[in-house]
Amino acid sequence: MPSTAEPFIRARNLTKRFANFTAVDSVSFDVQPGEAFGFLGPNGAGKTSTMRMIGCASPVTEGELHVIGMNPRTEASRIKARLGVVPQQDNLDAEITVRENLLMYARYFDIPGPIARRRADELLEFVQLSERANAEVESLSGGMKRRLTIARALINEPEVILLDEPTTGLDPQARHVIWERLYRLKRRGATLLLTTHYMDEAEQLCDRLVVMDKAKIVAEGSPRQLIEQYSTREVLELRFSDEVRAQLDGRLSGLADRIEMLPDRTLLYTGDGERTLEQVHTRNIPLESALVRRSTLEDVFLRLTGRTLVE
Amino acid sequence: MIGAIRMVQRNALVYRRAWRGSVFFSFLQPTLFLIAMGVGVGRLVNRGDASLPAGVDFLDFLAPGLLAAACMQTASFESSWPISGKMTWQRTYEAITATPMRIRDLVFGELAWMAVRLSTVAIAFTAIITLFGVPRSPLVILAVPAAVLTGLAFSAPIIAYAATRKRDHFNGLFRFIITPLFLFSGVFFPIARLPEPLQTVAWFTPLFHGVELVRGLTLNTLESPAWLIHAAYLVSLTVIGIGASLWAFRRRLHA
Ligand SMILES: Nc1ncnc2c1ncn2[C@@H]1O[C@H](COP(=O)(O)OP(=O)(O)OP(=O)(O)O)[C@@H](O)[C@H]1O
Ligand SMILES: [Mg+2]
Numbered sequence: 080m081p082s083t084a085e086p087f088i089r090a091r092n093l094t095k096r097f098a099n100f101t102a103v104d105s106v107s108f109d110v111q112p113g114e115a116f117g118f119l120g121p122n123g124a125g126k127t128s129t130m131r132m133i134g135c136a137s138p139v140t141e142g143e144l145h146v147i148g149m150n151p152r153t154e155a156s157r158i159k160a161r162l163g164v165v166p167q168q169d170n171l172d173a174e175i176t177v178r179e180n181l182l183m184y185a186r187y188f189d190i191p192g193p194i195a196r197r198r199a200d201e202l203l204e205f206v207q208l209s210e211r212a213n214a215e216v217e218s219l220s221g222g223m224k225r226r227l228t229i230a231r232a233l234i235n236e237p238e239v240i241l242l243d244e245p246t247t248g249l250d251p252q253a254r255h256v257i258w259e260r261l262y263r264l265k266r267r268g269a270t271l272l273l274t275t276h277y278m279d280e281a282e283q284l285c286d287r288l289v290v291m292d293k294a295k296i297v298a299e300g301s302p303r304q305l306i307e308q309y310s311t312r313e314v315l316e317l318r319f320s321d322e323v324r325a326q327l328d329g330r331l332s333g334l335a336d337r338i339e340m341l342p343d344r345t346l347l348y349t350g351d352g353e354r355t356l357e358q359v360h361t362r363n364i365p366l367e368s369a370l371v372r373r374s375t376l377e378d379v380f381l382r383l384t385g386r387t388l389v390e
Numbered sequence: 391m392i393g394a395i396r397m398v399q400r401n402a403l404v405y406r407r408a409w410r411g412s413v414f415f416s417f418l419q420p421t422l423f424l425i426a427m428g429v430g431v432g433r434l435v436n437r438g439d440a441s442l443p444a445g446v447d448f449l450d451f452l453a454p455g456l457l458a459a460a461c462m463q464t465a466s467f468e469s470s471w472p473i474s475g476k477m478t479w480q481r482t483y484e485a486i487t488a489t490p491m492r493i494r495d496l497v498f499g500e501l502a503w504m505a506v507r508l509s510t511v512a513i514a515f516t517a518i519i520t521l522f523g524v525p526r527s528p529l530v531i532l533a534v535p536a537a538v539l540t541g542l543a544f545s546a547p548i549i550a551y552a553a554t555r556k557r558d559h560f561n562g563l564f565r566f567i568i569t570p571l572f573l574f575s576g577v578f579f580p581i582a583r584l585p586e587p588l589q590t591v592a593w594f595t596p597l598f599h600g601v602e603l604v605r606g607l608t609l610n611t612l613e614s615p616a617w618l619i620h621a622a623y624l625v626s627l628t629v630i631g632i633g634a635s636l637w638a639f640r641r642r643l644h645a
Binding site: 160164172 | 484485
């Protein structure tokens, strides 16, 4: 990433309070042009609140925020003209058709009719909804609605695209279609900001991300850096019967860098999972199942917060 | 102002498909009232001692009242459920405020659209009462903006109310405010026929002023300080409603 460039988005001690409740607590980050930047965190971490401040939909309580070099407090309309927003909950206009949603949105941006019509058709093509151009929004599936929302966010050819949980609630196939489209946007040089509580989404799409928990940023880096820094290369996942589990105390000690006891499984963090598994076998501990896998952001999150990401 | 026009365009786009449903409510219903009550009941009333102002027939008395009331009803209906729907479950306003459109564009756009809708109702109904030979002077042309203003005096505060609701709470509004106003604000009989304390109450209701203004312009019975008071009352209510709507929209959409 070009670290010399002026950051597209710059937050310093950014804070959001609702009455007495602090939803975002003094977070700082920079997003560079062309970067795909993620906010990974569990429910209530403050991801949406942060995105809404960046999108000028919610006033900053404290701290500094610059979006494309402008201040949301004083230049909201000019910032919004250059942003594309995909909110957590779809808010398509249910009273007009698919294509009209794009055309009407173009009007809000003051895009002249002929350009709007051309872009609407291109975008419908891009999100594979051309056949449904004249359909009612209500007749679309969840994944199609999400794609239409993404197309709508692109109508003004935004420099920055804010995506709040772009694939939550979709089936795996619909998620892959969306990921593939977001990849293309990335390749074209768009700056993407996205929130997610799916670690695979964050790993696939984000150049860099922050892990948020309870209104704070607890770690920052590329997915690979975070895994290297906060986890081991591999993880051995073990399942025991309840009796074995109850009498386990100490029998695993020394086998791994770190051991996490989750309600349903036990995680051993280690450089070489297979070797650790052999050692478990030599200690004669009866297993129900064993699995060796690479570390993921899920493990990073567990390490940082002591909790799993998706409850 | 261009932003407000965008909002009008959006509503017009929706209305192009949904207009049929509103024709009955805004237009046929008052016409049916006019025929049933004005012609039917009017025949009985005119035989008795109605002593209506300026000695007019009951039909002539009723028609401008219905014009004002039709605007009240259309405005109230269009400013309640549709606004709260766009604010809450449809999230239309949320989507629009992610663009350069500002909150005042939404509020003024909704009101401008309301003025358009009310104008169609007022013009059509004025044409009908003209067919019935009701107007006494060309001033009836001014009854159209007066009726629209009556509608806006309801619309603006109701938009503010609708924007603060979590779920639709409008049955109370219609049951306890709009319907009593329709019956007791001088549409069907002069408020002078009400018992003394209720006369005062009726005087303070917005529909009374709307009815008086529209009737005065239709029957050419306006007197000079009175019409100013009626108009000032309606304008004030509209302005207060706009202020309240801006506040309510901002609180809801920019939190
Ligand atoms: N308008 C509001 N008024 C009061 N509290 C709010 C408001 N919006 C959000 N919160 C609170 O702020 C906290 C952070 O919410 P936010 O929506 O930013 O979390 P999130 O990380 O997006 O969570 P999720 O994954 O569930 O979408 C939550 O506890 C939420 O209840
Ligand atoms: Mg959220």
